[in-house]
Amino acid sequence: MTHESDDVNEAIRGELSLLDPAVRSSRVRYQRLFDPEFVEVGTSGRRYTYDEMMAELPDHAGSTAEGPRYDPSAITGVVLAPGLVHLTFETIFDGRRSRRSSIWRKQDEATGWRMYYHQGTPVPPDMP
Template sequence: MDDLLAELSALESELHHPGVTCTRERLERLLHADFHEVGRSGTRYTRQTVIDFLADHPSPPRVVAYDHRIERLADGVALLHFASHGIAGDGTRHSAALRMSVWRRTALGWQLSYHQGTPAAS
């Protein structure tokens, strides 16, 4: 289970950590064909919207993710829980959230199928 937690945490980090640029091709491989998201704001996003946004922003906002834990839902399906917050240019924290991502093991490897963020206290 620790290996799976490390693997999925690393894959998740490709989508939001500074200094890691995901190409459009890599995003298409990471995000399952059925991917969709409900963001921290409550806004729904499609796979294509997320790919376009991330591919067009080579310097993603600074995000710190922590308190990762994993829950197996079925064979080849796992739920990654974690918390996050953004870091402003002056170093202050903002946009704290509790997050969950459903990952599916496919012929292409682990792919993100669903993500949700919920506002949290800072």
């Protein structure tokens, strides 16, 4: 396995962790997966900052064991530069499909890989 494959796999592990309700509901667990400069454009079109995400993630859909869960598929990644990985994938959540894109950044060994940017785009039901 190449170093680049290791980096992509680490970013994928982080991404999948952030889709897990047990992680999403625990600030101690999810905080270490977000870069302090994190920004998201959600499927609603809303822009989230790091501080907003830290305060609101447990209240977002998909953050409870009893509710609907994200079902990810077709996750692929590419190393853009040392310490920078771009992931693309799709999710189905509560019957709605979205295409997603994340950039993961690793600034040092101590902090590891963290999500720097995320965007979700809803896919209309009639679109392949």
